[in-house]
Amino acid sequence: MLKEPESMAECAFFSRRVLKDSTRLLAWVPKGTNVMNVKYTCGHCKKQGEITQEFQKPARFNCQNCGIDIIIESLKKGRGKKSKKAK
């Protein structure tokens, strides 16, 4: 089991979303790493899974069960949380 981050402050990227196809996911990248952790419930096959993989943009992964491509779209601006990070 992946351990969820205790606070967003530990993360370079953090996203808790329900996508259009009803996939629920929690994705985060611990600061100082380029590793994305994802816990999800696939909206296609309804199975739960966990994935750890290299972080890329746009963030995306494939369901381990049905293989469907899941894309974590960038959040629209708002909520007063700055997510833009120049590198």
Ligand SMILES: [Zn+2]
């Ligand atoms: Zn699936």
